[in-house]
Amino acid sequence: MANHYPHKIHKIFKQLLNASQLNISPKLKIVNGRPNDPFAVVALPDGTILLSKLAINLSYKDVSETHGEIRLAFILGHEIAHIVNGDFLPKAFIGTSKYLKILQKNRGKIGRQKEIEADKQGFLYSAMAGYAVD
Numbered sequence: 001m002a003n004h005y006p007h008k009i010h011k012i013f014k015q016l017l018n019a020s021q022l023n024i025s026p027k028l029k030i031v032n033g034r035p036n037d038p039f040a041v042v043a044l045p046d047g048t049i050l051l052s053k054l055a056i057n058l059s060y061k062d063v064s065e066t067h068g069e070i071r072l073a074f075i076l077g078h079e080i081a082h083i084v085n086g087d088f089l090p091k092a093f094i095g096t097s098k099y100l101k102i103l104q105k106n107r108g109k110i111g112r113q114k115e116i117e118a119d120k121q122g123f124l125y126s127a128m129a130g131y132a133v134d
């Protein structure tokens, strides 16, 4: 597998932000994940989105590069939606060094309905950016 295509992922992120014309400027940080936590993706209240290398690898796993990018566009769109909607883990959790542990403990606190909403918006942003999410 190629090396996570980090520049590509930042490009996808920019495309999503441009296409959705949201008045926000979140930052994307690619971080080391843990082998047992593939879903290490989170939006922080300061507008930073953390995406683990493992989540990236899983997105590209067993599919074409194009398909992998579509998955990532959707994942990033979902997290952008959380920033737009103000769905965050409690502020005390800001700080990236222990976030995975904290995230594992707190997953589920955001609530199912908000997750469904973020999925819908993430889908929309991805489609607007030209990713064939269907």
Ligand SMILES: [Zn+2]
Pocket: 078, 082, 115, 118
């Ligand atoms: Zn979510």
